[in-house]
């Protein structure tokens with residue numbers, strides 16, 4: 001940016017007294033270290049998914065310009081829910097005043113300040129969050145991920161060993177190699193199909209880069225995305241984990257240009273017996289979507305009317321690479337509209353289960369509306385189709401989906 005000469009002269013000619021009256025610039029030791037600890041360090045520290053560490057003055061000041069750019073553009077921390085449209089337990093959004101403090105610090109030349117003001121380093125508990133899990137699932141062999149090519153989705157199949165139906169109280173996914181494990185979804189399979197696919201594939205697991213649909217009947221039992229920590233369900237609530245099933249650990253690998261190995265582990269804590277509330281989910285989808293080539297902001301909708309009273313606990317918007325916005329609302333029979341989540345800009349690489357701060361009671365007859373926008377033009381850098389083409393519903397990441405998942409428990 002070019003400043004008029006007069007402004008430059010004025011800035012240069014502040015008197016010593018005027019300078020003394022300026023509020024002191026923030027320092028790393030006092031303000032910035034604490035902001036970075038709170039908002040960035042969870043992912044940007046050794047062994048975590050962030051591509052570099054941000055745990056001390058040297059590391060943070062080395063990235064100062066990039067940090068200013070990504071926090072001002074709200075690229076980091078990754079979080080798509082628009083504020084004011086729902087409140088979430090797992091919110092990762094930064095406070096505007098913290099962004100301003102970081103920017104001011106960078107503009108002031110990133111001063112360390114007085115080292116005495118530094119906060120204590122955070123000690124992380126890298127052991128199992130709730131002690132030793134009841135069940136631990138690990139693939140027998142490490143998977144070798146080649147350096148190049150598109151992202152890879154790999155599914156590892158392990159017998160659950162369950163002889164009775166059980167309910168999951170908590171789950172912890174421990175990525176083996178965080179440099180490449182982008183996110184993980186976990187399913188149970190009672191059909192034996194997943195195991196057959198694994199047996200037919202010579203490498204550990206099988207290739208499941210299919211987007212959403214699947215060659216076996218999946219029962220979702222959990223997952224992990226960077227920045228989300230395991231949580232303990234209430235004593236009377238759990239996720240159904242069927243007997244005689246296989247566990248399918250689906251890992252989305254993001255290549256980093258090197259040959260890497262990964263062996264990720266899953267820990268499961270079970271409820272001792274049956275539960276009063278089973279975690280369930282409703283799928284609101286539209287398989288008739290048609291997204292014309294070249295259109296930047298194409299709207300599609302899906303809706304579903306509740307056939308019973310529920311207590312909604314979380315929402316998960318799902319589209320592929322053309323999706324750039326999704327709004328989910330609930331319209332009660334009396335006409336009241338409740339916003340569930342508005343993900344904008346939606347990011348395929350940062351799909352998130354938005355857990356409601358306050359679970360929401362929705363009566364029978366409530367309509368769930370899902371409105372999605374897609375950018376199928378060349379202005380979308382993630383558009384996989386060149387030349388551009390009309391896109392319809394499909395499983396591949398170069399096709400599209402419109403799905404709003406709503407997690408709920410039944411009303412007693």
Ligand code: HEC
Nearest residue numbers: 039040042043049050051066067070071076077078226227
């Ligand atoms: C939930 C995990 C997570 C959190 C929290 C997080 N980051 Fe990141 N960050 C990543 C990952 C992963 C990448 C690699 C790119 C990607 O996958 O989006 C990244 C990339 C970056 C980059 C490079 C981006 C680019 O465009 O080249 C910067 C700079 C950055 N992070 C800074 C920060 C700062 C500053 C914070 C805190 C204000 C922060 N990150 C919080 C996970 C995180």
